Amino acid sequence: MNCVKKTIVIKNPSPRIEAWIKGLRRNKEEQLLKLKNMKEEEFDYLVYL
Amino acid sequence: MNEVSINVKAGTGDVYRIVLVPAPMGGLSEKVRDLLSAQGIEVSEIILGRIQGESSTAQKTLHQISGWIADRFAENPNLMLFYTCDDMNPIPSRNKKSINGSISVQEYRSRLFSRLFSTYTSSHHIIDVFNYPLRIDGEGYSYIIHLIARKEHSKIVECMAKDIMEGFGK
Numbered sequence: 419m420n421c422v423k424k425t426i427v428i429k430n431p432s433p434r435i436e437a438w439i440k441g442l443r444r445n446k447e448e449q450l451l452k453l454k455n456m457k458e459e460e461f462d463y464l465v466y467l
Numbered sequence: 468m469n470e471v472s473i474n475v476k477a478g479t480g481d482v483y484r485i486v487l488v489p490a491p492m493g494g495l496s497e498k499v500r501d502l503l504s505a506q507g508i509e510v511s512e513i514i515l516g517r518i519q520g521e522s523s524t525a526q527k528t529l530h531q532i533s534g535w536i537a538d539r540f541a542e543n544p545n546l547m548l549f550y551t552c553d554d555m556n557p558i559p560s561r562n563k564k565s566i567n568g569s570i571s572v573q574e575y576r577s578r579l580f581s582r583l584f585s586t587y588t589s590s591h592h593i594i595d596v597f598n599y600p601l602r603i604d605g606e607g608y609s610y611i612i613h614l615i616a617r618k619e620h621s622k623i624v625e626c627m628a629k630d631i632m633e634g635f636g637k
Contacts, residue, residue: 421588422581425600432633438494439603439610445491446514446553453484453516 468509468543473535474518477528481520485532487511487539490549499630508623509543513550533583537591540615547624548615552576577611584615599624601631 431439472486490512492500503510513536517524540546552573570578577600584598595618603610616624 420585421594421596422585422598423600425602426628426632427602427604428632429604431603431605431631434496435494435603435631435633436605438491439605439608441491441494442551442612443553443610446512446551447555449486449488449514450516450553450555453486453514453518456484456518 468511468539468546471539475528475531475535477520477522477525479520479522479525481522481524481528482518483524483528483532484514484516484518485535486514487536487548488514494631495627496630496633499626502623502626506620506623507545508547508620509545510547510549511539513548516556529583530587533587537587540596544617547620548613550580550613550615552580552611552613571609573609573611577613580613584613595619597621597624599628601628603631 428435468487468489470486470488472484475483475485477483488511490510492503492510495503515532536548540548553576554572556572581598581600587593588596597616597618599614599616601612601614603612614624614627
């Protein structure tokens with residue numbers, strides 16, 4: 419059974435959704451930047467492979 | 468679900484951080500947000516980043532990462548996972564001469580995410596959890612989102628998709 423559904427494509431989203439997408443992007447950017455700026459001593463838990 | 472995180476250090480010395488944070492659902496209509504709340508559904512966003520190193524990511528590391536995410540999902544029966552494919556960071560060691568060398572960074576991340584999902588679900592005989600990819604094409608941008616949800620939450624996912632589709636072809 420394929421558990422990956424067909425991609426839903428939305429063209430020309432509404433202004434509400436466009437604003438949401440911008441917010442999601444900004445939020446992700448901030449989260450990734452936070453990760454990038456982490457120092458090893460701040461790592462709370464490490465799993466070694 | 469509150470924020471949870473883990474760091475994974477690969478044999479190469481590369482370090483990855485996985486964080487599950489409450490996903491920003493403010494863009495959905497009040498009706499859909501009320502529906503999520505009434506059903507006790509929580510949506511967490513997967514933030515995955517490399518914080519050290521630039522080596523290729525080994526299969527073993529990818530399995531460790533997807534296994535940790537799957538464990539958090541299994542522990543929380545009302546959880547949905549949300550992953551947005553960013554184009555902010557390049558993919559180190561990517562083979563640009565390969566057959567998929569010309570696809571966008573977002574598309575690459577989307578395909579990798581779906582591959583990891585499929586590998587995990589098939590190897591663990593999971594048949595009641597689905598990956599719903601969603602691509603939003605606006606003027607001058609394209610954004611890819613994946614939503615992971617249990618079969619029993621499929622009606623809620625449909626409501627969310629319909630809500631996002633509002634304004635289609637404006």
